[in-house]
Amino acid sequence: MTTSKPTIVIIHGGWHVPESYEKLILALRNANYEVHCPRLPTTNLSQPPNADLYTDSDLVRTYVSSLVQAGRTVVVLLHSYGGQVGSNALVGLGQETRAKEGLSGGVSHLIYLSGFALSEGVTMMDKVQEFGHMDLVPVSFDWADDGTCVHADPRTLLVGPSDLAPNEVNEYVATLIRWNGKSMYQPSRHAAWREIPVAWVYTTQDMTVPFSYQKSFVEDMEKAGRPVQTFEIATGHAPHLTATAGVVDAIQHVVNS
Template sequence: MSAPPTLVFIPGSWHKPTCYNEVTNLLQRQHKLKCISISLPSTAGNPAATFKDDLDAAREAISAETIHGRNVVVIAHSYGGMVGNSAIKGFTQRGFTKSQNQISATGYVIGLILIASGFTLSGLSFMDPFFGHPPPSWRVNNATGYAELVAPPRELFYHDLPENEAEFWVSQLTTQSLKALFEGGEHTYAGWINVPVWYIGTTEDRGLPVMVQRIQVGMAKAMGGNVEHRELHSSHCPFLSQPEMTVRIMVDAIETFAGKLKRNESTTCGQGDMIVAPKATILQPSTWLKFGLPLALGHIVGSCIFLFTWARRLWRFKIN
């Protein structure tokens, strides 16, 4: 039997890797899975830290496992999804080329789990889709070089946690470099095209609205992504408010990536449970607006991006 994959966790903006402790403890204790949580340089109190610095930290953690023949699953939250998507470039079986310095026993990134995050488009920085305008929850402070939260962090990230727990996690928030958010498009990569993806959506999210999440899932599927979609009735950080349910989805995803779970239907829970597999059905009109419309809109957006990219490549081929 092949060894289980190593899990590499990438946090989001303002968050330390310790935010994953609840789920990594469960995964290590109950499922005997090796977990590595990385620190992002852009959250380490250095306003000069770039997206490339974050990317290098993630790739170093991945390489340390794959070079010894161990497969990896990358798990990323929020902004960390852009880092995770980009970091797996060259580490997947699709398009993999072994360098002369690599040993023969090489592992691969076999899957990606995104939590309340996005699907990176190659060549675009984190803020490019927003045309450089930050959302109302944070602002640019050019004097310090940091992105500053404007919305109360507890309401933005942890509103479904007990007050004392929420206040603790608020106290753990760090600074976030502006450079990492606004620059680095030349280093981004749509890694979700190369590996299967499980997406954990958060229906009560006040940082990234669930409708936006569903549109992104529809976009990724239209562009050829192999995406399994699950949702939790949770705030932006389900690994803190619902660690057991988050782990349950992660384990199903990991088993699917490793080829041990043959039927994805076995992971789908009903509306009465805390885990939902979003799907629009004819006999349930309420699902048409809730799931069908945003997924369909995302499909249209993704199809347009796909056609534009294809046409641009064809044009460049002709002029060359």
């Protein structure tokens, strides 16, 4: 493996598990990257749930800290809900911040893949409410009384239009599980994007995190003084499955820029 390449950490979305990203992980490993995708505690299938946004954030912070403290340069790919988790978890672990402290290693880039890049005190549902889409929440997700949920129509709303064979879509959908949806109503405490360079992969046909939401996140970061390098892929909310080569190309571009 080429040691000059950064380590890639994927922070997965709600309903997803590491197996949901196998196609992307394999493609990145074939490009000589070391890839990690820790499983978030909110996907441990406990009912009632015993983990939330902050539990997930603690796990990600500990996991990435271990890589950073070993002197690794880390690029973090944040998909969907993973965007809020990473934003909340990684403050203080940026390469630039650590270098000022005389420390090696650190997170060199955050790459949001249709992810939630929220400010402090803001929830995922605040963004949904901002766009007037709260009426779609009970339609899109099947909720249990304990606050866990599954996606109501992943083939349409997650995968979307694609050229994939039906069996490949079926295999992906089979990885999706029940998740603690209460996390969508919990506010972020930190915003790591304020101190770590950011890139964004727009998914223009996304029906779960619409293009309008994504542009709003980027605009908010840029208004806060954070430049954002952007890429655009005409695909739905699962580009790791439906547009894998495009995601790898974007990562490569960020790493080499």
